[in-house]
Amino acid sequence: MPDTPRNRMKAIGKLGERQVSIWRRKPMGAMMPESGEALARTLSWPHLVALGIGAIVGTGILTLIGVGADRAGPAVLVSFAIAGAICACAALCYAEMASAIPASGSAYTYSYAVLGEVIAWIVGWSLILEYSLVVSTVAVGWSGYAVGALRWFGLDLPPALANGPALGGVINLPAIVIIALVAGLLMLGTRESARVNTALVVLKLATLALFVAVALPAFDPANLHPFTPYGYGSVAGAGGVKFGVMGAAAIIFFAFYGFDAISTAAEETKRPDRDLAIGIVGSMLACTLIYLVVAAAAVGAVPFARFSNSAEPLALILRELGRGGVATIVGLAAAIALPTVLLAFLYGQSRIFLVMARDGFLPHGLARVSKRGTPVRITLVTAILVAVIAGLVPLDVIASLANAGTLCAFVAVAACVLVSRRRDPEMRRPFRTPAAWLIAPLAIGGCLYLFTSLQVVTQVAFFAWNAIGLAVYFLYARNRARV
Template sequence: MSSSIWRKKPLSAFEADMKKSDLKRVLGKWSLTSIGIGAIIGGGIFVLTGKVAYFNAGPALALSFVIAGIACIFAALCYAEFASMLPVEGSAYAYAYGTVGEFFAWLIGWGLILEYGMGAMTVAVSWSGYFNKLIGMFGLSIPEQFTKNPFAGGYFNLPAFLIVWVVTAILVKGIKEAASTNNLIVVLKVGAILFVILVGMFFINPDNWTPFIPEPKELTGEDGRVHQAYGLKGVFAGAASIFFAYIGFDAVSTQAGEAINPKKDMPFAILASLIICTILYIAVSLVLTGMMKYDSFTGEDLKAPVAAAFEKQNLGWAKYIITAAATAGLISVMLVMMLGQTRIFLGMAKDGLLPNFFKDIHKTFKTPFKSTILVGFVVSLVAAFVPLDILGDMTSFGTLFAFAMVCGAVWLLRVREPNVERSFKVPALPLVATLGVLTNAFLIINLDKLAQMLAGGWMLVGILIYFVYGKKSSNLEKSQTA
């Protein structure tokens, strides 16, 4: 039994999956890039920047983004090589299945489910906060009981619940509609971010950047959690927390089944979306901490830090643009996260590791409609009724784990299968892969301890499900016993 959990899916089987896919191939390289940007630009800029500046890095928030971006570059290069040779839905899960073996592939798939599910829930709640702020600017409001979960003194978060179902409906309708919606939103929010950078730079006070890395201290949040603030430890803790913002290029790799020319376009989209967004993140973080002192992001300012920074400069009119862009922008993040999760389910179900329910494709829309509706159901309920303060770090855990595994797996496959066609090859692979594994593992260690424990519990549940269901239902298991 022990040897069978390391069995690998033959590369020829991936080729067969590509040929018989029922999904529509409608995504070109810029649509794929837009999907990456749609997922990356969202919570990181509009929600996490204030929290990480106040609780972790101070003015060195920009340095946290640089560190996270560097860690991502290593992983993105490895993803790009895999995508050029195994262009199938499933992302890091599929890559591991063809290289490391079934058990590790399952663990990565299970971690990606955590990544996308928790990410969608967190963003839904963040969207609700921005939506309430937006309608409040026009004198409208929703009763407080219907904007908070029961643990926060409300009945349930109605806006979060409803927006998840709007996104679910778009995803069920079809990938072309989802991509078109995402493209429109991406144009709007990139425009808003350029506005923040170009206008905000004229209101920077360099004194707000001093000291750039404040002395270490402990800060207690409203939820009672103790944060390791400032110093180099705070900078690294900030980098680990904002990693949640970088999962977009992973989402690109889940769309291989719907890409027109995946072997060429996916490596381009993965690297382009990461580079574009990292530059924007660093620029916004410098502007934000230059406009407003890092220790001023308290109370309501933590929920909408960019709008708060402009209000402090008596640029209240700008908050309309920023809040509207954030409200729209977070929809595309949700859309891509839920899209990615259903494609992970699809890849795992095709391999027999999950029930056939997850691979049923709608005859007209050509989408995995059953799993999409199930994901919408779970995400909407959790977002409406459960407190989600810790979920950002749990999402980062799933992301970092997958990235570390991909960096190791691409090197392993280069050694084992050197003659397989690769339209993109990682330069200096041994160095890049080693640095990728080490940096991602290091950032996992720097995550919130409670998040580490909860994510570890999630992985243990996944291991149990694998041995109870996945292992014996696997297509490879059935082929061996046939």
């Protein structure tokens, strides 16, 4: 067999297939796709920043500011800052790994290359939990907005088509429709999806700017007292809910993640060495600033107890200020822009599934891409999976369970930075995490602390999900892996 790069890659692959250790690592040279599986490079850093903001700014700030205020009071501002700081540390670690390994798959891919197969499987399995829950819950949440909007136009959707079986209906049709539309856009092309996403992100930011412009002039310092009614720690309350600044930070964390979806776009980025770091870090910094401004305007305009239990806290605050018309505009604009979250997370989930299919953990035929360079097959399969969940299962916004999967991925990526720095100090790193031996441990420690601040039932559910995942790995996936 001639000594060509492709034949050497095949030899590496055969060697990997003979290794059966659960700690085997995927060679760096095998990260890039084979012919017929490569994705089209159509994205630049503005697209990536918009993708990150579209994923991060969504149901989190629109709903969780009320949940956070209920648990921390006005000190929810500190909770936002803590969650943002932990995510910023994780984002810097993601930026280093994404620029060093510019392949799809995000934390799953980095773990496979650095930490070993079984860790990569656990991370990938946890990401399936995160992305599936986020996409499904956002779709169901959007369905509620859509049903209300239809009523404004004199159209009343029958309850049988607006709710799943457990809620007395037959199927949640709007949730399925929005997933189908977003999936269709993704299958049309990545560039086209990015353009639509950018336009909706601008609308979303304009909506939040409108809220701040109306609420901030009503800022009253008296609304900030007492600032920490439940303390700074994480204190257990009724029903297993944890109060205090850290208890709120653990749930508000849901409002920050989404930048990890940018790392799944590595293969479709024109200049991954530069653009991935700009997209990840830039979107994270922008969203942290946006959240702090919006949170300050909210808790300063109205006493936190008046909006803490609301499903639409920003609109309620505007109505409390006598601006019902603006509240309607904010609610409608939020409903229109909310699909950016679906687009970003459905995009990320399909790319993670794509890489797992390449690695043999899913049927390899799903890794094929269309002539336009988009993974049509895996996007379709992903959309069907999520649509079934959203259409038939009654999902509350159980942010904490999705958080558990994300925390697992963040810990793994930070660990990848430390292990690769020690094992491969000469490894090419176009972006280097500043003060890595401080930032990465802070990301790991912060994520582990946030995990302990989650409800016990969430922690149990997370470990149960991964116990099932390990059973699937040892009974099915391990012997099918194509290293």
